[in-house]
Amino acid sequence: MSAGFLSDVEAMYDRAAVNVDMPDGLSDKIKACNATYVTRFGVRLRGRMFTFRGWRATHSTHSGPAKGGIRYAPNVDQDEVEALAALMSYKCALLNLPFGGSKGALEITPSDWEPFELEKITRRFAQELMRHGFLASATNVPAPDVGTNQQMMMWIADEYRRYKPDDINAVGCVTGKPVTGGGIAGRTEATGRGVQYAIHAFFKSERDRHAAGFESDKLEGQRVIIQGLGNVGSHAAQFLSNDDGCKVIAVIEHDGVVRNVDGLDIAALKAHQIETGSIMGFDGGASDSNGAVALEDACDILIPAALESVIHADNAARIQARLVVEAANGPVTYAADEILRQRGITIIPDMLANAGGVVVSYFEWVKNITHMPFGLMERRQTDREHRILAHSMEKMTGQSFPSEHKGEFLAERGEIDLVRSGLAEMMHRAFGEVSEHVHQSQEGSVTLRDAAYEIAIKRISGAYQAIGL
Numbered sequence: 001m002s003a004g005f006l007s008d009v010e011a012m013y014d015r016a017a018v019n020v021d022m023p024d025g026l027s028d029k030i031k032a033c034n035a036t037y038v039t040r041f042g043v044r045l046r047g048r049m050f051t052f053r054g055w056r057a058t059h060s061t062h063s064g065p066a067k068g069g070i071r072y073a074p075n076v077d078q079d080e081v082e083a084l085a086a087l088m089s090y091k092c093a094l095l096n097l098p099f100g101g102s103k104g105a106l107e108i109t110p111s112d113w114e115p116f117e118l119e120k121i122t123r124r125f126a127q128e129l130m131r132h133g134f135l136a137s138a139t140n141v142p143a144p145d146v147g148t149n150q151q152m153m154m155w156i157a158d159e160y161r162r163y164k165p166d167d168i169n170a171v172g173c174v175t176g177k178p179v180t181g182g183g184i185a186g187r188t189e190a191t192g193r194g195v196q197y198a199i200h201a202f203f204k205s206e207r208d209r210h211a212a213g214f215e216s217d218k219l220e221g222q223r224v225i226i227q228g229l230g231n232v233g234s235h236a237a238q239f240l241s242n243d244d245g246c247k248v249i250a251v252i253e254h255d256g257v258v259r260n261v262d263g264l265d266i267a268a269l270k271a272h273q274i275e276t277g278s279i280m281g282f283d284g285g286a287s288d289s290n291g292a293v294a295l296e297d298a299c300d301i302l303i304p305a306a307l308e309s310v311i312h313a314d315n316a317a318r319i320q321a322r323l324v325v326e327a328a329n330g331p332v333t334y335a336a337d338e339i340l341r342q343r344g345i346t347i348i349p350d351m352l353a354n355a356g357g358v359v360v361s362y363f364e365w366v367k368n369i370t371h372m373p374f375g376l377m378e379r380r381q382t383d384r385e386h387r388i389l390a391h392s393m394e395k396m397t398g399q400s401f402p403s404e405h406k407g408e409f410l411a412e413r414g415e416i417d418l419v420r421s422g423l424a425e426m427m428h429r430a431f432g433e434v435s436e437h438v439h440q441s442q443e444g445s446v447t448l449r450d451a452a453y454e455i456a457i458k459r460i461s462g463a464y465q466a467i468g469l
């Protein structure tokens with residue numbers, strides 16, 4: 001829990017909402033969280049009863065179902081869940097996904113429990129959610145977040161399926177499932193992949209890149225610092241170093257930081273973390289138990305991918321990165337956002353930077369409720385497409401391109417290719433819209449964050465006005 005997370009999200013909303021033309025009172029309606037369900041349930045374990053506390057907040061249902069992850073952490077609270085649910089509403093609206101926003105949490109330290117105990121607790125939590133209308137493919141669809149994974153999503157889907165055997169869309173009640181359990185290829189790494197695509201889109205945009213002081217559009221050699229080597233952080237770090245040639249010079253975890261100015265081997269560091277339970281002591285870099293201070297190390301791109309409110313009024317003045325990419329939700333407080341803005345440091349905001357997860361969750365949900373395989377698509381060229389292709393081949397090769405070759409132009413693409421290309425397209429399109437909005441506004445006064453909020457608020461307001469609200 002971080003004090004002020006909800007009020008920070010609301011302050012960011014307010015700063016943008018004044019620029020959106022809305023009828024009186026509608027702005028307050030959009031900002032408010034519709035409903036938050038609090039549950040306390042008992043589970044018999046280790047010969048006694050343990051009571052757990054959980055939340056599921058539905059921020060908006062302007063478009064349905066409400067979508068958002070479930071977090072397992074020891075220090076969660078209602079404000080945190082409501083802040084995260086609000087961010088989900090804005091993220092889905094920005095990406096033009098047909099979802100409202102929701103988020104859930106369970107107050108628990110997952111590592112304190114054996115897998116079979118976690119299964120019992122998760123299934124019991126799922127029962128509470130479904131009984132109270134906070135779980136179903138048509139109304140409320142969770143996904144993984146901090147402390148949860150695809151196994152837990154599968155337990156939730158299975159529990160729901162047992163409870164509602166007559167719901168033909170049962171498996172679509174949750175996303176982020178294993179592929180063999182109705183999931184979709186590429187979901188596990190989707191948020192990290194989306195972070196990479198958001199950075200690609202930024203570097204492709206000359207005006208945004210120049211405004212942040214990046215001359216070249218090359219990512220190769222850019223010095224990156226990542227906080228959090230969990231699902232999102234480890235995938236983003238791997239993609240940026242392996243595919244793009246970035247140098248990940250520091251990885252910060254809850255118990256310290258590992259640095260290497262020549263760039264860390266992320267796969268080896270992740271293997272070390274899995275084996276020992278910590279990144280500390282990795283022999284491919286220098287470990288230091290004072291992790292938080294490494295956010296202030298010199299670098300080009302800083303990627304907080306762990307928790308909210310880690311860049312705040314007390315350290316924002318010392319951040320040296322030129323670009324901050326919010327892979328985590330809410331890592332920059334409202335006060336820090338103002339300081340970074342004044343210092344000319346660019347932020348790719350959370351609702352854009354980490355939207356890859358919900359985009360691919362959307363693909364998974366569509367696959368589940370349509371009961372159609374996603375991908376495995378065979379597409380035959382139309383005659384016209386074939387003629388255009390044949391003509392350009394003739395021009396390129398100087399050879400004639402006979403029509404009997406037509407049969408060779410079967411395009412077959414698997415699920416992972418479709419997921420990746422769909423994600424890339426949606427991330428680039430969303431970045432383009434946000435960037436365009438910034439540059440159509442008065443230069444300097446509107447940031448990428450303001451623009452993202454304004455676009456999202458406008459869409460939600462349009463949906464509410466369409467039903468006469």
Ligand SMILES: NC(=O)c1ccc[n+]([C@@H]2O[C@H](COP(=O)([O-])OP(=O)(O)OC[C@H]3O[C@@H](n4cnc5c(N)ncnc54)[C@H](O)[C@@H]3O)[C@@H](O)[C@H]2O)c1
Nearest residue numbers: 145146147191228229230231232253254306328329354357
């Ligand atoms: N999983 C998703 O698909 C997804 C989608 C969108 C946004 N997010 C956001 O990304 C962030 C990370 O989520 P995740 O799914 O990777 O969680 P995760 O549990 O897989 O990983 C979080 C990592 O952060 C580390 N950590 C915890 N406290 C820390 C601290 N004080 N300093 C440094 N590291 C610390 C943990 O040890 C862990 O390795 C969260 O803000 C989450 O809401 C996740």
